[in-house]
Amino acid sequence: MLTPQIPTHFVAFIEHMHAEAGRAWLMRLPQILTHCAARWNLTLGQPFPNLTYHFVLSATRPDGQPVVLKICAPTKEYAEEAAAIGHFGGHGMAQLLDTDADEEALLLERLMPGTTLRPLADIADDAATRIAAGVMRQLWRPVISDFPFPTIQQWREGLTHLRDYYGGGTGPFSPTLVDAAESIYADFTASLAPLVLLHGDLHHDNILAAERAPWLAIDPKGLVGEPAYEVGAFLYNPQDIRQRAELPRILARRLDILAEELAIDRARLHGWGLYTALLSAWWDVEDLGHIGEDSLRCAEVLASLPGLP
Structure with missing residues (x-):
């Protein structure tokens, strides 16, 4: 499996925001990606270009379904975001497909074509x-x-x-x-x-x-x-x-x-x-x-x- 590249601007931002905790998380990020790809049988794509607070990338399921994999940085926002997406239940919101609480990862519906407003x-x-x-x-x-x-x-x-x-x-x-x-x-x-x-x-x-x-x-x-x-x-x-x-x-x-x-x-x-x-x-x-x-x-x-x- 090819590990997605982690952009240098994203590395700098995470280190600025989270200092030592951010550097430790960045060191673990390739391992987290490998774990998520194996758990959900994903073919990983590349990260989206507008990364800021979390690592978000495209991925594909074995049946060809496009999905989004979001690995949450150490912001303490994972549990609230997962609960919120689940609460909305797809009403006005991309759907939550699965979670990995240990790695603070979210598997999400990919919105296509995905053009922003x-x-x-x-x-x-x-x-x-x-x-x-x-x-x-x-x-x-x-x-x-x-x-x-x-x-x-x-x-x-x-x-x-x-x-x-x-x-x-x-x-x-x-x-x-x-x-x-x-x-x-x-x-x-x-x-x-x-x-x-x-x-x-x-x-x-x-x-x-x-x-x-x-x-x-x-x-x-x-x-x-x-x-x-x-x-x-x-x-x-x-x-x-x-x-x-x-x-x-x-x-x-x-x-x-x-x-x-x-x-x-x-x-x-x-x-x-x-x-x-x-x-x-x-x-x-x-x-x-x-x-x-x-x-x-x-x-x-x-x-x-x-x-x-």
């Missing part, structure tokens, strides 16, 4: 936004009381670290923007809609063209919250959105369409959009050592638009 957004953002809303509607399912997923309240802990990190201040982040995000969070969590399982990271690169349905999602985080929270990641994506002309018009139009398609109060989508964009910008400081410029710019634009609660 990003190219359509470049030429027809309204159409891409309506497609994303349709996927959201398919995904949302009630959660049972003893769910294994984090909540939006737990994710908020990330933002509480911001002021600690900057000695009680907000560093390069606008104090007005941070105050606004904190106020929105307090107001909204006091009046949450019925909770559902959210994708948690539903953006243009995580929505793919498929055959079983026109568009399906991949790579869920698995997050419990109200439906309005889901739109945040979509608003501040795709990457380099800050460079788009007429960004205020684009974001305002997305809010209009999402409010219409999802039947959710526009002001609530607007507020969660600002909050999650700022949270994302801060997470990049925690994870990568620099501010997420795309999400910060979107937070600033959303704060400037009329209609915030």
Whole structure:
């Protein structure tokens, strides 16, 4: 069996993110791939070109069925992602075919042709936004009381670290923007809609063209919250959105369409959009050592638009 090549940029990213644990995992990765190929009788292909947090590659079953093999890096996200994909049960989501908990590996339905939503957004953002809303509607399912997923309240802990990190201040982040995000969070969590399982990271690169349905999602985080929270990641994506002309018009139009398609109060989508964009910008400081410029710019634009609660 030919072992797939591990790209140098992926090695550098994993070492940066996980230090010694990442280097140990990278050393074991060829062994994990060999194990998974034998367990599931797979012919392994090459990794997908946009690798970041996990090692994901194409593979083929003996009957010719194309599948995806995802080997989770030491992020502690494996169990939640496996549970989330299983919970969605193929509704709006690629199906989970099998798991290997010891190696933290997922065997997944491969979506064909697998084109992401990003190219359509470049030429027809309204159409891409309506497609994303349709996927959201398919995904949302009630959660049972003893769910294994984090909540939006737990994710908020990330933002509480911001002021600690900057000695009680907000560093390069606008104090007005941070105050606004904190106020929105307090107001909204006091009046949450019925909770559902959210994708948690539903953006243009995580929505793919498929055959079983026109568009399906991949790579869920698995997050419990109200439906309005889901739109945040979509608003501040795709990457380099800050460079788009007429960004205020684009974001305002997305809010209009999402409010219409999802039947959710526009002001609530607007507020969660600002909050999650700022949270994302801060997470990049925690994870990568620099501010997420795309999400910060979107937070600033959303704060400037009329209609915030």
